[in-house]
Amino acid sequence: MVTQTLSSRKALLLRLLGITPWRCLLPFISLMMSFHASAAPEISVSVAPNPVFVEERFVLTIKANTSADDLELDRDAMLRQGLIVGSTNVSRNLQIINGDSRRETTWRTELYARKAGVYTLPAPVVDGVVGKQIKVDVRPIPKQTGPARDLFVDAELSSDTAYIGQQVTYTVKLYLGEELRGGSLADPQMPNAEIRSIGSDKESSEIIDGRRYQVIARSFAIIPEQAGTFTIKGANVKGQLVKQNSRGQLYGMPVNESALDQQLTVKSQPESYQGHWLPAELVTLNDEWQPQSDTLNIGEPVTRTITLSAVGINDKLLPKLQVSYPNSVKVYPDKTDNDTYVQDQNLIAQRVESVALIPTQPGSLTFPALKIQWWDTKAEVMRIAELPARTIDVVGNGQAPAGASPSPLTQTTQVTSSDWLWPFWIMTLLWMSSTGVAIWLWVNRRPATLKDSNAKAHAIYNGLNTGSDKQKLKQLLRSINGQSATESQKQIQAWCLQQGYRHRQDWLSEFKQPEQDGITKALKAMDNAVQQGSNWSSDALVAAIIAAAKQQNQPEDSLQTFYPTR
Template identity: 60%
Template sequence: MVAHMQRFFALLILLLWANQSLASMQIDSSVAPNPVFVEERFVLTISVDANADKLELDRDALLRQGLVVGATNVSRNYQIINGDSRRQTTWRTEIYARKAGTYTLPAASVDGVKGKPVTIDVRPIPKQTGPARDLFIDAELSSTTAYLGQQISYSVKLYLGEELRNGSLADPQMADAAIRNIGSDTKTTEIVDGRRYQVIQRNFAVVPEQAGSYEIIGANVKGQLVKQNSRGQLYGLPVNESAPTLTLQVKAAPENYSGHWLPSELVTLHDEWQPQNSQLTVGEPITRTITLSAIGIEDKQLPNLQIQYPATVKVYPDKAINDTYVQEDRLIAQRVESVALIPTQAGELTFPALSVSWWDTAQNRQRTAELPARTFTVIAAEGQVPLAENTRQASPAQVEQDSTWFWPFILMSILWLVTLTAAIYSYLKRSKSTPQAQIQPASAKNLSFAELEKVCTTAQPAAIQQGLQRWCLSQGWRSRRQWLASVSATNAIQIENQLTSLDKAVNQQAETWPAEPLLAAIKSSYMQTVPANETSLPPLYPTA
């Protein structure tokens, strides 16, 4: 009796689990390509995220609409990603129509779960109004006017009606301008004059370096189109086509603009102090890192930062780092300046405000990026006599009595200066040696975002940096640049500033580092999207 009851409850649990799985199963139905021409084949694809067996497709309903239905092929896929398993079953059916019109394909059912119907637009085969073009190329500018130094996007589209072998696409040409390829090629299909073409699009950034009217010589494509002669033999037909020439009007800087000319969509200034204390000590170094970021220009256009430091601090600047990277088909320029500062006198120490003027190309007005002034309290080092107490006038007797200690004092001072210089040199050497561009593979397992949040609560810089590396690898990002390329330009600047601060904290072996701003930036940028691994560039010819 007990055994029967155990089997009954086991069967009941299995049925409940199966019903729950079916209820949560989603059926995706799609057709491609869409639209199509009469008698052009398209594929009906039905997929579910489960290991399903039975597909119910109303073929009679398709046949009654005059559609020709081919065989159905099924494929199953099983993956394990970050410890989570995923099963997928996909059915593909080839169909074509003998007449033009809009057809509704009935909803399919999988293991009793019903999907949604899909529609396909079938168009009549158009009459050829002109000579057939097997290949042509077109181009356009994001704007026909620009300011001196402002980025303009140039997009070229290559239309292929036949297979192209040994194809090469040359860059556009313009005098007095810097032109560079941005982003990856995209591959789509379009119908032009009743013919379907494979379209390859490539984008370029054009940054004019002189004002005036300029012509942009179009991109050029060369290669061989695969053709067939009357005897069925294949041969290569040489092609050499260029995109049309376009005109760009380049405006000079406005007469009422003052300062270093910096045209941009957005300019930001950000600084980080390590250690992050409001109280400093005489003789102990601190590090200030300033990051200047601008969208839509190259790094060579960024100005040198004019920073005035108080006379009561020793300044040891590091070499500035300039870089330009691409985000959302826009150039982003950055300049990072790091400096070691050593207070030499107790009291209040104020670093003045810093500002950079720039021209807002979206609103056509001058704006200013600013860093506010910062005040610290500097205390005397342990055992050091404050300057105010050491300024009493000494009597002749005291001077004569203390003169016996003069040479030992000079010797000790020299030894102290040598030790301090060695410490500063060691610090600057460490800060230069830390790589920041590549995310090194971690030997431990990859990290989920929830686990990354737990690591950040420790506020330990080294642990947070290692946790970020493991989390990035779990998302498929192998480098910092690849990571930042997956978010918007503005968020990329915010995240880069936080990562720079974290790098400095690790270099200086700081005990704590606040991770809340970095976590907030990551949440707003990534938790709503699914990052994808980089894919190879599409070829310059269609594939079967």
């Protein structure tokens, strides 16, 4: 009886407050519904190969980023179109990375068509989520007009003319109609040139003369060292093709095929160009100061790192940096690093010079501008890469005000006393020891210098840097907003080099995965537009960068002005 009375009192109190048990459950129900909505799977649909020939089998692949059991695929719609539909195989995969589990379910269905035409495969439905329709181009089997080739090699040059030291890209393609065993690819040959493989091999498939070939492409950088017209001896492929005799037995047939030879005309340095010869597609200068400060202290060292980057050459052509410093600064040079690496099949040469600077007098110090002359191989004009001059104030403990003169007692002590020698030598030894340890630590972190030397690029998105650092990101957005795909790609590459990143991916790694995927998708669209020469709008890329920066705690008003709401 007591229990019933307490329950009735609680119910009465809830009614008086306007709260019903159903209202109490509403937040929980809403939370469960939102969780269910966020857990909706993402569906991807693909067909390979496409296009195909009549009666050639192809595979419909459906993937869901969750563990799903319910797949709805309208097989009757495919049968009505005349497609032959095979069985569907399902596989599930679970990955656990750093405690984060990822599930994936994949369905694969084999199909083929007995008539040529364009077939539309219906949209699959997985756990109530609808995928997309996809079209398959089925082509008739062409008649063979010539002898079938089981293997052949083709090659192309990015340009048939170049300057001394300028990179030319040589791409060789191996077409395989049969399996190749023990295959080897010999590099192209050219006198008076440096040749090196760049990037990794790319695999694809092509239909030629009614036959499908597996295509393996490999790229080489050819850097001519002497003017004149030279013959590039084509890349050579050797190995054994797997063949079958009339009795069904397999055997190896030796093959030895080469790409056709090509001509390359190498031009010398233009007469109008004077000074160190530096042919490139792009040259940038960047410097970093550690620690970063608007003022320097007397006797305290600061490290300055200058990075010279050039696209389309190797580091052998990079000049020494002729940097001058004020007389009131002691300069302790560190070793210089030269390196050449590959980005998007382009050679990137870099020279990194570091010095330790110790100011000895108070006042205003001006570090002169640094200029590098170079030859633009695309526009065929001379350009100047410049590092602007920088003025820094030097202060120190016990610094006398401007216009004040030291007291007579101080002057007498400085002239007559030699007691300062011992503290001076002790401080010098301590400073040399600490500097040696700092240099050793700096040298041992060199492999990460090109990426980590510009920590400002990461700090921009965390809102930790000064206004000048935020201006760099604004400058990138201004340079790509409304530009063509080719110009935007060039500006992004230049910006990454200026920020000390070897690859665009190094920059993208600063973002979290969802924001990184958004920028990556926009960059791929830009790259595809450059390759295909199609129209492209920078709106999606600019919006993706702004969204990623905001997610990284970037103040909203610092970026919003570059992408107004339309």
